Amino acid sequence: MASHIYTTPCIIASLSCFLLLLSSFSQCQAQMSPTFYNKTCPNALKIIRTTVNQAISRDRRMAASLVRLHFHDCFVQGCDASILLDSTPVIEGEKDALPNNASARGYDVIEAAKREIEKSCPGVVSCADILTVAARDAVVSAGGPSWAVNLGRRDSTMAYHAKAGTDLPSPYSDLDTLITAFAKKGLSKRDLVALSGAHTLGQTQCFLFRYRIYNHTDVDPDFANTRKRQCPEQQIGDKNLSPLDLVTPYVFDNNYYKNLMQKKGLLQSDQNLFNGGVTDSIVSEYAKSPEAFNTDFVSAMIKLSEIQPLIDGHGIIRKVCSAVN
Known part of the structure; x- marks a missing residue:
């Protein structure tokens, strides 16, 4: 009986919080629109x-x-x-x-x-x-x-x-830390894995992955040896750049997930998405289906872009982006 005494208020409180978040989201959706500038700035x-x-x-x-x-x-x-x-x-x-x-x-x-x-x-x-x-x-x-x-x-x-x-998030974050950080922003495990797929593009600096390629065991040996050419073990070349995806570094595709399944994630935080944890199945799904990845990436990017926007008279329109008016 005691558990029911404490559970009921918790359920009510949780429901109230959910309704408040839903109301805020609805207000945000109502005030924001893809056609917001159609009349005021059509170009x-x-x-x-x-x-x-x-x-x-x-x-x-x-x-x-x-x-x-x-x-x-x-x-x-x-x-x-x-x-x-x-x-x-x-x-x-x-x-x-x-x-x-x-x-x-x-x-x-x-x-x-x-x-x-x-x-x-x-x-x-x-x-x-x-x-x-x-x-x-x-x-x-x-x-x-x-x-x-x-x-x-x-x-x-x-x-x-x-x-x-x-x-x-840090490039050294473990999976639990990543999940918690994203959850605080209203983003799910699936959002985490989908958004991380943006690392199919871009490059990163040597000092951010040096420890991984010289010390971790969850890395393909040939992959590590290849990356060592751009990142000496000695504390030199810290800013040397290396592509996150060696295969298609300038193409937005699902190769990032295939890399993770082969232990070829360059950053430790990336590899931790496929390291025996709760996100392994999502990585596998995206590696097999570019369509599933693209669909979920779009959904996650929309959710990301609507985190705490300043609307309804809050904030300003800056004249230049680097300074307050």
Whole structure:
């Protein structure tokens, strides 16, 4: 009987929280729309797409960089373009936090799109929306799926340096840590595995995978030997870059998951998704079915892009993305 006395209030409280979250999500959906700028700035999406495609044509790495920049923005206090703010005497920028410092890229691409949009419709389109659309366009440019992006976000007037240091997953994170970090953002295990598939693109620095290729046993020996050529065991070449996927480094595909099943994940956090844990079956599914991966990746990206957006008069529309008006 005692268990029923304590269970009933818990159920009621949980239901109340669920209804509150559902209500907030519904309000967000009602105020955001793919057609948000159709009347106020009809060329906005075309300008963003053109800017992104031009940037990637100059630097193929930029596709991965823009997706990563979007993720690092949304995972810290929501998709509010706070990552784009430069440090000032009163703002400690997320750009300078350990997970972003000297590694996050693409700021200039977002700023370039913003400049062009401001010429057509000043003070209308947020940097947060530009970054979100740019991430989608970057995926498409690499051969990945497209999706409709809900628009209407506004920009933060502050940055969250400390939260960037604690909230963003580490390349050394174990599976439980990753699952917990994503769950705090309302993202499931399936979302975790799908979003991690963005590592089918991009490169990473030697110091982030050196320990893995020289010390871990859950790595294919031939794969490790190949990667050692770009990453000496001695503390030199820390910033040497190596593609996360050696096979198709500039193509958005499901090869990332095939690599994990062969113990060819470059980052330890990636390999931990297929290491005898609860996400093994999801990795196997995506390795077999690119369609399943694409479908779930789109779903997860939409969920990611709608974490705590500033709407309903909150936030501002920045004139430039790197500074508060």
